[in-house]
Amino acid sequence: MRNYEIMFIVNPNATEEEMDKINGQVESIVTSGGGKIEKIEKMGKRRLAYDVDKHREGFYVLFVISANGDIIKECERRLRVMDAVIKYMTVRTDDEVRRLEKMRNFRQKRAARRGSGTSAASAQSAEEAMQ
Amino acid sequence: MRSVKEKRPAGQKQYYRRKKVCKFCVERIDTINYKDVKLLSQFVPERAKIMPRRISGVCSHHQRLLNDAIKKARNIALLPFATE
Numbered sequence: 001m002r003n004y005e006i007m008f009i010v011n012p013n014a015t016e017e018e019m020d021k022i023n024g025q026v027e028s029i030v031t032s033g034g035g036k037i038e039k040i041e042k043m044g045k046r047r048l049a050y051d052v053d054k055h056r057e058g059f060y061v062l063f064v065i066s067a068n069g070d071i072i073k074e075c076e077r078r079l080r081v082m083d084a085v086i087k088y089m090t091v092r093t094d095d096e097v098r099r100l101e102k103m104r105n106f107r108q109k110r111a112a113r114r115g116s117g118t119s120a121a122s123a124q125s126a127e128e129a130m131q
Numbered sequence: 132m133r134s135v136k137e138k139r140p141a142g143q144k145q146y147y148r149r150k151k152v153c154k155f156c157v158e159r160i161d162t163i164n165y166k167d168v169k170l171l172s173q174f175v176p177e178r179a180k181i182m183p184r185r186i187s188g189v190c191s192h193h194q195r196l197l198n199d200a201i202k203k204a205r206n207i208a209l210l211p212f213a214t215e
Contacts, residue, residue: 007166007207049211058208062166089207091165100161 001035003066003097008079008088009058012045018084019059025082026063029075035067052086064093151188155196163196165203171210175201179211 006026010019023040030037043060052058065071072090079088155163163170174182174189174197181201184194204210 009208046209048208049205050208052208087208089203091203096162103161 001066001068002092003038003064003094004072005091005093006063006065006072006075006079006088007091008061008085009048009052010061011084011086012055012057012059014059014084019061022082022084023061025078026075029078030063030065030067030071033067033071033074035065035071037063037065039064055086058086153188153190153193155193156190160193163193163200165200165207166209167200168204168209171197171201171204175210177214179214 010022019042027037027040039062041062041064043062045057045059048056048058076088076090079085154160165171174187176182181198184191187194189197201210205212
């Protein structure tokens with residue numbers, strides 16, 4: 001299982017119902033394949049930075065999911081077929097999370113090594129030194 | 132600035148450059164998210180090119196993260212590839 005973010009842009013002329021239908025479809029693909037949906041965020045109507053299929057605006061929708069590659073493949077295939085979806089992108093995020101964790105651990109360790117006192121105090125002094 | 136000027140021996144070129152610091156290191160930002168358009172747009176001047184490190188002063192590590200984030204944002208039309 002890996003964590004992904006699927007972001008897609010829906011045609012600005014689509015109705016609320018159509019949007020919900022698309023969201024429902026993506027949701028069902030993920031859940032039926034054994035994936036888990038962590039978050040669905042409708043980011044609302046935004047201006048696009050450049051024209052996509054002659055559209056200047058679009059509804060952004062973000063799915064944060066944990067799933068397998070097969071599910072992502074299926075999702076992307078379905079999104080490609082849907083007429084109302086004008087653009088989509090999938091980003092893998094678990095690498096990023098792991099890297100963050102590693103960095104945080106490293107920082108903590110360093111703080112512990114430096115200061116004989118509490119780690120909070122040493123972290124503060126480190127910050128002061130930075131400035 | 133004036134004091135630095137006066138200290139220099141005569142005839143030497145007078146440069147005074149402020150030391151640039153990486154914004155992300157100073158603010159301790161570990162991840163640069165592609166959805167954060169407000170942050171990213173600080174590093175794309177009006178021609179929509181990515182600002183070089185020598186100008187922005189971002190460290191190499193964060194420049195790489197920034198690069199990735201900007202390119203992702205471009206892909207999903209949050210940032211432009213180029214402006215006319």
